[in-house]
Amino acid sequence: MKKSIIVLSILFAFGASATTQHAPDKAFLDAAAQVGITQANWDTGSNAKLNMQNAYRFTHYLEMKNGPFIHDMGKPQDFDLTKVQGHDIDGPIAMDELLRDRLNTEAVVILKDGQLVNEYYWSGMDKNSTHLQMSITKSFTSMTLQTLVAEGKVDMNALITDYLPELKASPSFSEATVQEVADMRSGVKINFSEGRLWDERMTNVQEWNGPNQYPEMKSILDFAKIVNVRTDYKRGEKYDYQDINTEMLGMVVARVTGSSLAESMEERIWKKVGFEHHARFMSNSTGEAVGSGGLNATARDVALMMDLLINDGKNRNGEQVLQKSFADKLLNGNDEVNLAWSNGKESVMAPNGWYKDQIRTFDIEGHKFLAFVGIHGQVTIGEPSTGIVLQFNGAQDEMQVTRTVALTFLSVVPTLLDAVEMQTQQPIGAYLDDKTGEVVIVGESE
Template sequence: MKKSMITLTVGLGLAFTASASSLEVHGPDQAFLERAAAYGIGPHNWDTGKSVRATFTNSYKFLKSHEIKNTTDYVHDLGKAKGFALDTLTATDIDGEYPMSVILRDRLEFDALVILKDGQLVDEYYWSGMERGRIHQMNSVTKSFTAIMLLQLVDEGKVDMSKPVSYYIPELTDNPVWSKATVEEAADMRSGVKINYDEGYLWDRKMTTIQEWNGPNTEYPEITSIVQYADEVALSKEFETGKVYDYQCINTEMMGQIIVKVTGKNISENLQERIWNKVGIEYPARMLINESEEGMASGGLVASTRDLARMMDVLVNEGKNRKGDKVVSTEFVEELLEGNEEVRTAWKNNQTESLISPKTWYKDQIRTFNLEDGSQFITFVGTNGQTAIGNPETGVVIAFNGAQDEYQAVRTVAMTYLDAVPTLLKAVEKVDMK
């Protein structure tokens, strides 16, 4: 794919601004908030610790959100389950080998598992109150949805990944990060942005406060948009822009803002038009928003596990839905699988991630795993156990939603991607779908 291609003029490309949303806005569910408060849970702590076992299927009830629906006649029909005996498989934890259901449900604290092959349902499993049509907090899996929408705009000639981020967001022209980092470098988490983590978190809570992730923003009332926050960030002194993979949510938020600038529509509207309608999504979803109706492009999606599987199936199916209509270019999928020297080097230069999985890379908000046995798969990854895995070679898709009480731990990452997932992929590959 020639990502340098662009057909819009500078003036036209920057003329758009997001209009008032056409989608329904939902406020917090007051009756639910009262019930949750009796258990010591509220907007301030809904996303932490053991609470997530109950809150990740109810996250949108704590906050403001847009409702996203498929407004077309097309839904990707998964068909009836063929049946899959999960416990004929095993996986391991630090204390030994266990049946796969024990590993997934009890040790990895997954709430749901949906397995597809060639776009059809192999089987689905739900635990801890989760069920087929129930929506679940997706966390950073949202990033992959955002990236796919951005790459659609590349396909349309409306975004040039080689341009600096500030080309599309002129408010950031004088910022040392966004005037230097390209859209591609932001998409690959190679922007060189410097973020100061809050203790116990994987992100800067100032950003999530402005996004109203934990309720109304009373701490920084002078900052009402993510772009205002982005203008405050600094360039890292530890490494050169483009050279190191450094996972920072603000990169995805900049991608989201580019989508808004170019289309003149907010993230939620773009999700409805570009993903829900084109993929053939089944169930209504929510996008968490702040008072300004700014969607959280890096982590605010709340959707069903079946629909998460449908999204990954598009990449497994060469970028097309199961009607055969293009959702994103085949070249995009090919480039994820091939990688390039920039993303391989950037991953290697991240000393933490490369130790866990040295042959992985991160490109366009999606990870590609290359295991020692020669197998390869692509993944959408979110904290606390949200993930979708796809193998384009075999047509297999595996989607999980989880409620792990740690944001991300070496143990759960290794168990999931280096053991349970490869075991499942190999077993499902042998399933006869006739």
């Protein structure tokens, strides 16, 4: 009887068509504890190889269901990663080895124009395996918000307090627009907890590592109210990557729709893109999804989301899910995001780039592409000019280090974009020239 009352309470809180909430997997937690992995330490880099595929089991989570349209990607083409030459600091190396052994990649999916070029899975994964997407989640939260913008329900130039009046007393958010929050230009100042790169009060409210130890904070909004403001840069002038910005976008979605972020994402994104699988969205016990990093989804489905974005916002059934203008604005940037990027630390690696609406745009080695990015090796690349999508899910030991980031974006991505484009233009075959170390594509004329 008690269980029925709890279920009915959840449905009443989120609406009759709510996503299904699940509690942490006790049997899994008990098994994990026997090898020293607990809710408190599951997300440390040393545990990534196991827990990126099982992250949702450590927290509450909401299940998002896919819709009736499921896109058929087709069969893999004759594209062989072993024949593509990558480079590490010690010299040439086959791309499959570079990804699997050097970058701890667990899944690779390559699409062109919505069709499968090839896919690779390691570390026990397959095409049906979900994987923690970390901050790739931010892009999904932003794209959910954009469906409301398209309907005229959210004005990106309005103050965020127009939608979340609780933030009017906030030292940081009180003067920020929704657009500045989406671009990570809100001017928030996070005081890191000792030994961490975040304020532990936020992750406590989200119950990311077990029960909340700050009972005075019932919602992520309670944390946002007390976030400090930067004094070294004016609001809007510096790109500063902070999770709390994304969480506020998720709260705007919830406030405007009257539904939870997970329920809105299910209805507006998950049921419309053509995904093959349901997804799991990590949350706290009250159903607030972790909009900045809690999405557990298959590599194929995340790749398909990027395919939609670079396909003018249309799914492969021809339905407009996102506005074409949204993708265009991401690709073109503007003076505000250019200035903010130049004042941020990522511009050192990629000066020709910017961050807008929770999505990065890069121009590297002649390739201009969009990127969803998450720590520990989660990367989704979409190149509009060629229709190529690259999806990587990883389990890197460290969250985000110079070597792995530079190797991925400055070497692996442009090399693969070149190789895929060459082969799909002349799809007869490819081989690695032992003498030159270059990829040779064998075309019809030969």
